[in-house]
Amino acid sequence: MAVCARLCGVGPSRGCRRRQQRRGPAETAAADSEPDTDPEEERIEAGAAALAGAGGGRGAGPSPPPRCSLLELPPELLVEIFASLPGTDLPSLAQVCTKFRRILHTDTIWRRRCREEYGVCENLRKLDITGVSCRDVYAKRINPRVKSGRFMKILPDYEHMEYRDVYTCLLHRYRHILGLWQPDIGPYGGLLNVVVDGLFIIGWMYLPPHDPHVDDPMRFKPLFRVHLMERKSATVECMYGHRGPHNGHIQIVKKDEFSTKCNQTDHHRMSGGRQEEFRTWLREEWGRTLEDIFHEHMQELILMKFIYTSQYDNCLTYRRIYLPPSHPDDLIRPGLFKGTYGSHGLEIVMLSFHGKRARGTKITGDPNIPAGQQTVEIDLMHRIQLPDVESLRSFNELSRIVLEVREQVRQEQQQREDGAEDGEGRAPQSPREPQRGPAQPSVELPAEKGGGPADGEAAAAAAPAPEQPAQSGQGQPFVLPVGVSSRNEDYPRTCRMCFYGTGLIAGHGFTSPERTPGVFILFDEDRFGFIWLELKSFSLYSRVRATFRNAEAPSPQAFEEMLKNIQSLTS
Numbered sequence: 001m002a003v004c005a006r007l008c009g010v011g012p013s014r015g016c017r018r019r020q021q022r023r024g025p026a027e028t029a030a031a032d033s034e035p036d037t038d039p040e041e042e043r044i045e046a047g048a049a050a051l052a053g054a055g056g057g058r059g060a061g062p063s064p065p066p067r068c069s070l071l072e073l074p075p076e077l078l079v080e081i082f083a084s085l086p087g088t089d090l091p092s093l094a095q096v097c098t099k100f101r102r103i104l105h106t107d108t109i110w111r112r113r114c115r116e117e118y119g120v121c122e123n124l125r126k127l128d129i130t131g132v133s134c135r136d137v138y139a140k141r142i143n144p145r146v147k148s149g150r151f152m153k154i155l156p157d158y159e160h161m162e163y164r165d166v167y168t169c170l171l172h173r174y175r176h177i178l179g180l181w182q183p184d185i186g187p188y189g190g191l192l193n194v195v196v197d198g199l200f201i202i203g204w205m206y207l208p209p210h211d212p213h214v215d216d217p218m219r220f221k222p223l224f225r226v227h228l229m230e231r232k233s234a235t236v237e238c239m240y241g242h243r244g245p246h247n248g249h250i251q252i253v254k255k256d257e258f259s260t261k262c263n264q265t266d267h268h269r270m271s272g273g274r275q276e277e278f279r280t281w282l283r284e285e286w287g288r289t290l291e292d293i294f295h296e297h298m299q300e301l302i303l304m305k306f307i308y309t310s311q312y313d314n315c316l317t318y319r320r321i322y323l324p325p326s327h328p329d330d331l332i333r334p335g336l337f338k339g340t341y342g343s344h345g346l347e348i349v350m351l352s353f354h355g356k357r358a359r360g361t362k363i364t365g366d367p368n369i370p371a372g373q374q375t376v377e378i379d380l381m382h383r384i385q386l387p388d389v390e391s392l393r394s395f396n397e398l399s400r401i402v403l404e405v406r407e408q409v410r411q412e413q414q415q416r417e418d419g420a421e422d423g424e425g426r427a428p429q430s431p432r433e434p435q436r437g438p439a440q441p442s443v444e445l446p447a448e449k450g451g452g453p454a455d456g457e458a459a460a461a462a463a464p465a466p467e468q469p470a471q472s473g474q475g476q477p478f479v480l481p482v483g484v485s486s487r488n489e490d491y492p493r494t495c496r497m498c499f500y501g502t503g504l505i506a507g508h509g510f511t512s513p514e515r516t517p518g519v520f521i522l523f524d525e526d527r528f529g530f531i532w533l534e535l536k537s538f539s540l541y542s543r544v545r546a547t548f549r550n551a552e553a554p555s556p557q558a559f560e561e562m563l564k565n566i567q568s569l570t571s
């Protein structure tokens with residue numbers, strides 16, 4: 001305010017106050033809804049104000065030349081200036097004087113703030129005129145099966161809406177829930193992206209594709225939405241269940257945490273009772289019926305997940321997560337991947353790089369290894385040279401190679417500990433592909449819906465030949481050893497390189513967790529695998545190509561902190 005007063009050049013703005021006194025309440029209201037109607041008057045007023053400012057506090061004598069004042073500017077220019085300021089600064093600007101306050105009623109200012117700060121492109125006034133009816137706007141946002149006549153009747157009244165209301169009562173008010181989140185739902189976790197979508201704020205839950213199709217795109221469904229049903233009052237609706245949006249509630253508990261609550265959980269119930277709810281859930285979650293799943297242990301796991309997760313009824317607490325920061329030297333671009341986890345189905349794993357190590361952190365989890373835990377850790381200092389394909393078919397041969405590396409790792413660890421005592425250190429060998437151009441990781445991949453697996457292959461083909469002379473640009477042949485089980489027989493048959501790694505295994509309820517040796521196999525920019533030696537099992541991971549908004553970590557430290565936090569919550 002002090003700054004604005006100085007810009008005005010009039011202190012507490014005599015001119016504006018005078019104007020206020022002159023006007024009756026009706027006139028003020030008219031000016032509010034239809035600002036800047038009399039530029040001539042503004043100029044006169046500004047001149048008077050400038051003179052008052054220039055003469056104020058001085059004795060008699062020649063007046064200095066009038067100072068340039070913001071008030072002298074034509075209103076349309078002031079609108080332009082105000083529209084370029086952050087929306088959060090505008091309320092204090094409105095306190096400077098009546099003129100400023102009046103100008104700040106101009107909705108184009110707020111429209112620009114909505115667009116620049118929150119990406120709102122929708123035009124409140126032209127939703128119907130341009131052929132995009134409110135109905136279409138809504139229909140786009142729901143699963144067609146959810147569409148019901150009931151909802152159509154309760155569309156918001158955009159006629160009397162203003163961008164200022166959208167900005168202050170919706171976007172600004174709920175800005176803290178935008179971004180990427182993990183629900184606290186026992187061991188299962190999850191992935192939620194809260195985004196501004198048109199004139200809505202929508203919480204999209206992302207689900208892996210059906211097991212075992214890791215290359216399929218992620219599925220998503222809305223869990224809640226917030227929008228203005230009337231001026232100055234945002235409505236939170238629960239979107240859970242199959243009976244359309246209904247009354248919900250959002251509470252921002254503390255920084256980086258919020259909770260959702262459903263006020264009408266009867267909307268989640270189905271006429272066919274729990275049986276029907278389970279069958280529907282199963283079809284959505286697994287894409288099949290319980291009869292199709294022959295494996296008894298798998299049936300138990302599925303039933304358990306349904307019973308556990310459905311009791312929450314969309315009343316969940318979410319904690320903020322970030323996408324991993326990337327560095328040009330990373331082995332591949334870090335990010336989210338869909339991975340096969342045997343009877344547990346597909347799970348979402350976050351791959352991040354930490355100097356000599358890469359980590360896979362579970363974003364979704366299971367009763368054995370819960371969400372938040374580090375499922376795989378890759379030792380980028382220790383590459384594993386796979387034998388030729390014939391020898392690779394022998395599990396014992398692979399096992400021998402991996403255990404040798406493990407022994408080497410153990411010995412080096414020992415030496416480092418001894419060396420630390422002697423004050424010596426060894427320079428580590430570089431784990432990276434030496435020929436890798438720094439430009440490659442910055443290549444933007446298309447969004448999940450648009451992109452195909454061809455992009456990853458193109459990137460792999462474009463990558464220069466690896467360091468081994470035996471390997472061509474296509475990589476070396478790869479096959480799973482006999483006896484190693486895989487959910488997906490459709491894994492790549494060539495790989496770029498392999499590293500020693502460890503995988504976390506535990507009993508039910510995360511009992512006796514243990515890091516066990518394994519092999520990390522890099523297939524291409526978008527796919528990797530892990531052979532769990534002790535489990536004689538193989539996990540295939542494929543990149544999540546969906547674009548998540550507001551998901552960048554503010555700093556690498558904030559990312560590390562987040563990883564530590566989500567891990568400690570389930571330990």
Ligand SMILES: [Zn+2]
Pocket residue numbers: 238239240241246248262263264265267268313314
């Ligand atoms: Zn609900």
